[in-house]
Amino acid sequence: MNKKALLGLAVAVLLPVFCYLVLKYTSEGAVDLPRKYLLDTVVTRVDNGKMITDSIWHTTANIRLQNQLGNAVSLYDKPGKIIVADFFFTSCRSICPRLTANMAKLQESFLRGGNIRKKVDSSIVQFISFTVDPEHDSVSVLKDYADRFHVNHDNWWMLTGSRDSIYKFAFEELKVDKFSEEPISPDFVHTSRFVLIDKAYKVRGYYNGLDSVSIAKLARDIGLLMLEKDKTQKSSVFTEIIDLSWLWLIVITLIIFFVVYMRGRRKING
Numbered sequence: 001m002n003k004k005a006l007l008g009l010a011v012a013v014l015l016p017v018f019c020y021l022v023l024k025y026t027s028e029g030a031v032d033l034p035r036k037y038l039l040d041t042v043v044t045r046v047d048n049g050k051m052i053t054d055s056i057w058h059t060t061a062n063i064r065l066q067n068q069l070g071n072a073v074s075l076y077d078k079p080g081k082i083i084v085a086d087f088f089f090t091s092c093r094s095i096c097p098r099l100t101a102n103m104a105k106l107q108e109s110f111l112r113g114g115n116i117r118k119k120v121d122s123s124i125v126q127f128i129s130f131t132v133d134p135e136h137d138s139v140s141v142l143k144d145y146a147d148r149f150h151v152n153h154d155n156w157w158m159l160t161g162s163r164d165s166i167y168k169f170a171f172e173e174l175k176v177d178k179f180s181e182e183p184i185s186p187d188f189v190h191t192s193r194f195v196l197i198d199k200a201y202k203v204r205g206y207y208n209g210l211d212s213v214s215i216a217k218l219a220r221d222i223g224l225l226m227l228e229k230d231k232t233q234k235s236s237v238f239t240e241i242i243d244l245s246w247l248w249l250i251v252i253t254l255i256i257f258f259v260v261y262m263r264g265r266r267k268i269n270g
Contacts, residue, residue: 065161083197089133127156
């Protein structure tokens with residue numbers, strides 16, 4: 001087989017695979033994912049003689065409190081889930097009832113399609129509401145409040161516990177006062193913000209829980225984070241290539257066609 005024939009065979013084998021992978025990965029990369037917000041530090045390192053800069057984004061620390069059912073739970077109890085958090089107190093007569101109602105609507109938006117019982121898909125998102133008045137908001141008070149808003153307890157926790165722990169978590173871990181247009185007092189966390197936390201416990205967005213447009217953006221961003229790849233996992237490119245049985249069938253067909261064509265050309269040329 002001459003060089004032209006080998007080149008043609010290589011094109012027949014590699015071109016379909018190459019085109020598929022290019023289309024697949026460029027289309028995924030075109031998605032505008034929610035940005036990371038809290039930068040801890042920037043580290044520089046030398047890799048193969050090249051200076052590389054790595055951004056170290058803040059990972060939200062764990063916190064352990066009691067939910068409305070009286071269970072001791074922690075942030076890390078739900079690995080692999082996206083988290084939406086807010087802060088409220090049950091005796092609030094201003095923004096808190098609206099925040100809770102809007103969170104309830106957001107929870108309902110993740111109903112499993114086609115389920116006549118409208119069971120919430122608790123595998124996607126964990127909703128967490130921290131009381132900023134834990135001295136008053138006991139477990140029983142939170143349970144009554146949750147029932148008033150028809151909270152699904154499977155994936156929505158209303159948490160109470162140590163006031164110092166909750167406030168430290170709000171300001172040092174979620175940094176609710178950053179990027180905020182509204183003043184937030186360190187003495188009383190009264191904010192309309194919903195905080196989006198990804199599966200790696202990194203803050204990916206702040207949203208106005210009183211604004212329907214902002215809440216719609218939050219719902220969209222949750223969907224985008226569901227599609228985000230885990231960069232700590234090994235690349236599956238070669239595995240996917242092997243698994244592309246339908247594509248390999250096309251490649252084999254092209255090879256057979258190419259071989260038959262080349263034999264026919266040889267016969268014509270004598």
